[in-house]
Each structure stands twice: as structure tokens, then as C-alpha cells.
Amino acid sequence: MVSDYDRIACAIRYIQENVDKQPDLKEVAAHLELSPWHFQRLFQRWAGVTPKRFLEHLTVEKAKKLLRESRSILDTSLQSGLPGPGRLHDHFVSIEAVSPGEYRHHGKGLEISYACHDSPFGTVMLARTARGILALSFVDDAGKDVELDSLKRQWCNARFIEERKDSACLIRRLFYGSSSEPDKLLLSIRGTNFQVRVWNALLSIPAGSVVSYQMIADYLTRPRAVRAVANAVAANPVAYLIPCHRVLRSNGELSGYRWGRERKQLMLGREWLGPAGESPAV
Numbered sequence: 001m002v003s004d005y006d007r008i009a010c011a012i013r014y015i016q017e018n019v020d021k022q023p024d025l026k027e028v029a030a031h032l033e034l035s036p037w038h039f040q041r042l043f044q045r046w047a048g049v050t051p052k053r054f055l056e057h058l059t060v061e062k063a064k065k066l067l068r069e070s071r072s073i074l075d076t077s078l079q080s081g082l083p084g085p086g087r088l089h090d091h092f093v094s095i096e097a098v099s100p101g102e103y104r105h106h107g108k109g110l111e112i113s114y115a116c117h118d119s120p121f122g123t124v125m126l127a128r129t130a131r132g133i134l135a136l137s138f139v140d141d142a143g144k145d146v147e148l149d150s151l152k153r154q155w156c157n158a159r160f161i162e163e164r165k166d167s168a169c170l171i172r173r174l175f176y177g178s179s180s181e182p183d184k185l186l187l188s189i190r191g192t193n194f195q196v197r198v199w200n201a202l203l204s205i206p207a208g209s210v211v212s213y214q215m216i217a218d219y220l221t222r223p224r225a226v227r228a229v230a231n232a233v234a235a236n237p238v239a240y241l242i243p244c245h246r247v248l249r250s251n252g253e254l255s256g257y258r259w260g261r262e263r264k265q266l267m268l269g270r271e272w273l274g275p276a277g278e279s280p281a282v
Contacts, residue, residue: 005122006140007032008046009262011039015055016265025051046120048270103190107158114151114160115167116144119175120270121240121263126167127151132186136238138259174241189237194225198232205246208271212250234258240267 014031015023023031028051029039043051102110112134114127119138125147127135139147152160174185191199201216213229222228236244239259245267249255257264 003122003140004042004046007034008043008266009122009260011043011051012047012054012262012265015051016262019055022055047266048120054269105157107155110155110158112151112155112158112160113163113167114148115162115164117164117168117171119171121259121266124171124239126171128167128170129188132188133238133241134188136241138239138263185241187238187241191232191235191237194228195232195235198229199236199242202233202236202242202244202246205243207243210246210248210268212248213255214250216247230255246271 011028011032014028025036025040029036032039034042040050043054047054102108110129112127112129114125116123116125116139118124122138123140123144125135125137125139125144126133135151137147148160152158189199197220198216201219205211213226213233214223216233217223217225217229220229233244233247234256236242236258245257245264247255254261254264
């Protein structure tokens with residue numbers, strides 16, 4: 001069975017491939033074998049904007065323009081040490097690496113709760129410890145078990161518990177801003193010193209802005225470490241919260257994305273245009 005997210009991903013892909021032809025509502029709807037009315041409502045519910053508005057803004061020229069403007073934004077944001085405006089509403093994120101003992105003993109004595117929920121960008125799996133979020137990844141229906149098995153291999157001595165109630169509240173807070181509590185959002189993740197430096201840099205990129213791998217390398221005073229930066233971005237264990245989707249190639253084009261280029265384009269589109277504010281049941 002084709003999910004709504006799959007339909008929207010297909011629509012985004014079709015619009016991208018035919019942007020020069022400026023496909024109208026009827027054409028894209030026909031490609032998905034949906035009525036224009038149904039497609040319009042579905043797209044706006046998931047993307048937060050109409051297909052026409054989405055087409056107007058999601059172009060390479062838009063990305064290039066933002067990229068050219070982002071150097072001063074990036075420098076100011078990173079050097080101030082502050083998250084960008086609108087970052088996760090009233091919340092901010094900080095990284096607290098897992099302890100050496102937990103890492104060395106593969107989570108011995110650690111309890112990890114997990115659950116899958118709907119989000120504006122498809123099904124997401126959230127894993128947490130008492131100290132914070134351990135992992136956040138987007139999964140297709142066939143990939144839920146794969147993602148969980150991967151976590152269990154990494155933390156083979158930890159105790160895993162499926163828990164949906166508290167995690168559902170957290171998902172609403174993360175993706176829909178349903179809470180105004182000024183609590184710090186902690187990420188309890190593991191990574192090398194360099195990876196953590198890259199991830200902290202990503203946390204300071206304002207919503208709606210984009211940067212290149214070279215910009216991040218330059219900021220870290222490692223101008224030749226572009227490949228290492230790209231590898232650190234790709235290794236991000238916490239999708240969306242550490243905004244690796246805001247990194248583009250130096251020419252402004254979308255680079256690859258662990259959770260799919262269409263999903264990356266959708267995230268950027270919502271940041272540029274604003275979310276619909278509609279929160280589905282999780």
C-alpha cells in the first residue's frame with residue numbers, strides 16, 4: 001500500500017524533474033493518479049503549502065541565492081554561539097556525548113526507550129535514554145525493524161523498551177511546537193571530537209538558511225577537511241534536530257541525503273515558506 005508520504009515524495013520528485021516545464025496541478029495529480037482536489041489537500045497537509053507555491057520556490061536558483069547570502073549569516077550565528085531564530089520554537093538543542101563507559105560496554109546498564117510516530121516528513125523512529133535523545137531517524141514501513149536492529153547492534157547490552165505516550169508528546173514538541181516549556185533539549189549521542197564539532201556547528205545554522213561543506217570546514221579552521229566534514233554530516237544520528245538538511249554543495253545544488261533527497265527538499269521548503277501548523281495524531 002502506497003503511503004501519503006510516498007505520494008508526496010513522488011510529487012516532489014516529479015516537480016523537480018519537470019521544473020522547466022512548470023507542471024500545473026492537474027498534471028502532477030494525474031501523475032499520482034489522484035484527483036486534483038484530493039492531491040491539493042494532501043500536498044498542502046504534508047508540505048504546508050500548495051503545489052503551485054512549492055513549485056515557485058523550490059528551484060536551484062533559490063538554493064543558490066540562499067547559499068550566497070548564508071556566509072555572513074553562518075559566521076554571525078556560529079561566532080555568537082547562539083541558535084538561529086525559530087530553531088525548534090522556544091527550545092534549543094545541546095549535545096551531551098554518551099559516557100566512555102557506556103560506549104565501551106555497548107550500553108551495559110543503559111535503558112533505551114523507542115517508538116515510531118508520524119511526522120510532517122514521514123514515519124520517524126525516536127530512541128531516548130534518561131539523559132536525552134539517542135537517535136532520530138526516518139523510516140519506511142519496511143525499514144522500522146531494520147533501524148531498530150541497527151540500534152540494538154550498536155547498543156547490544158542495553159535494555160530496549162517500546163514506549164509511545166511520552167515520546168508522542170516529544171514528537172509534537174519537536175515537529176509542531178505544541179509546548180512552550182523553555183526546557184533544554186538534550187541529545188545524548190556518540191561521535192568523535194571532530195564529528196561533535198561539526199554537529200554543533202550545524203545546530204547554529206538559522207532555519208531557512210543553507211551552507212556548504214566548505215563553509216563549515218572554513219569555520220572549523222580546517223579548510224582542507226571538506227570530505228571529513230561531509231562524512232561527519234552523513235553520520236548525524238539525529239535527523240532534523242541536527243539540521244544536516246541545510247548543507248548544500250558549493251554550487252547551490254542539493255547534495256545526497258541519508259533519508260532521501262525529496263525529504264531534504266521538503267524540509268527546506270517548509271523552512272523557506274513556513275509550516276501549515278497542522279499536527280496529525282501521533
